[in-house]
Amino acid sequence: MQVTRLDLDGTGSPLGLAGKILEAEPSLVIPVPIEDLARQLDIQDIAELTTEGFEGGLITDDVRSSGIVLVRKGMNRHRRRFTIGHELGHFLIPTHRPATPQGFLCSARDLNKWSNNQQDRAVRMEAEANRFAAAILLPPPHLRRFMNGFGNPHLEQALAIHEHFDVSKEAAARAYASHHRGRVAVVVAHNNRILRIYRSSTLPKLCVAPGSTLPRLNVPTSSPGSLSRMEIGRSEFWLESEWGKRLPRVYEQVLFQKDTFALIMLWCEESEDDEDYDPEEGKTAKERYRDRMEAKHRF
Numbered sequence: 607m608q609v610t611r612l613d614l615d616g617t618g619s620p621l622g623l624a625g626k627i628l629e630a631e632p633s634l635v636i637p638v639p640i641e642d643l644a645r646q647l648d649i650q651d652i653a654e655l656t657t658e659g660f661e662g663g664l665i666t667d668d669v670r671s672s673g674i675v676l677v678r679k680g681m682n683r684h685r686r687r688f689t690i691g692h693e694l695g696h697f698l699i700p701t702h703r704p705a706t707p708q709g710f711l712c713s714a715r716d717l718n719k720w721s722n723n724q725q726d727r728a729v730r731m732e733a734e735a736n737r738f739a740a741a742i743l744l745p746p747p748h749l750r751r752f753m754n755g756f757g758n759p760h761l762e763q764a765l766a767i768h769e770h771f772d773v774s775k776e777a778a779a780r781a782y783a784s785h786h787r788g789r790v791a792v793v794v795a796h797n798n799r800i801l802r803i804y805r806s807s808t809l810p811k812l813c814v815a816p817g818s819t820l821p822r823l824n825v826p827t828s829s830p831g832s833l834s835r836m837e838i839g840r841s842e843f844w845l846e847s848e849w850g851k852r853l854p855r856v857y858e859q860v861l862f863q864k865d866t867f868a869l870i871m872l873w874c875e876e877s878e879d880d881e882d883y884d885p886e887e888g889k890t891a892k893e894r895y896r897d898r899m900e901a902k903h904r905f
Contacts, residue, residue, distance in 0.1 A: 607631060607646045611698070614647075618700045620734050624741035637772035638743055640687050644694045648672045652690060654679040661717055662689040664696045664710040673697045684774035691739030692717055699738065702731050718802065744771050744781045759788045759873045761833055761859050775861070779869050780804040789854075789874040795820045797866045810854060810874060811846045823870070825860045834860045836873070844872055 609630035655676035663676035675693040716732040768778035779792040783804040791805035821843035825834040841853035854874045861869040
């Protein structure tokens with residue numbers, strides 16, 4: 607590798623830093639060798655973290671002459687790669703300052719913060735470190751080329767990203783939802799509760815949010831590791847309705863995972879049929895009320 611921290615001068619944003627690394631390393635291999643890259647950028651060591659309750663950490667001095675990345679012992683490869691990218695982000699983003707003299711200590715919750723609009727400085731730093739990790743492990747130019755031949759949305763495509771870039775299934779699904787040309791979202795659920803939602807900018811507004819009960823699916827429950835077929839879902843369970851406007855058709859597909867986790871892809875197909883589709887057409891008031899109550903059921 608040829609990149610040095612001098613090549614990163616002039617930017618402090620997560621995407622800007624990742625872009626300058628790619629400019630300096632046009633032949634960067636995929637999957638990105640994140641540990642080698644960290645060492646090239648003055649991380650002296652990647653050591654085990656023994657502090658309870660934390661996934662990663664960074665030890666460095668005031669002038670960032672060098673650093674040591676800490677990673678919780680025993681985490682899986684994909685989580686380890688993302689955690690190293692996250693801590694490297696803290697090291698490279700010049701405005702990041704730890705809250706304690708001991709350096710950064712990052713929890714599992716910190717590694718799931720993504721919002722751009724945070725007033726809390728600590729939360730904003732964690733979100734920026736996550737965006738850097740995502741941008742360097744899934745470099746947008748490489749990701750766009752890889753997705754170029756994708757047709758209609760299907761979770762097999764997100765799993766292909768997971769394999770090709772050597773990232774977790776959730777990280778792959780997040781990138782997939784952000785970059786696919788279709789109107790898609792990926793919902794991360796556990797024990798019938800929505801944990802996180804990743805969506806394209808063109809998807810209609812959702813009526814569900816993290817923390818809410820997972821709507822009843824039209825996909826039958828299956829064993830961990832199973833990928834369901836694409837099924838027509840209940841649009842009114844997922845999308846906000848506007849008076850006088852019909853909801854577009856929604857398709858559902860589920861990747862069932864261990865310990866009652868699931869990745870659920872939603873796809874709003876763009877077609878001429880959307881204008882003629884009304885999921886409540888022909889129903890009595892009693893049936894409409896019943897179906898809305900079903901949104902609170904567990905699948």
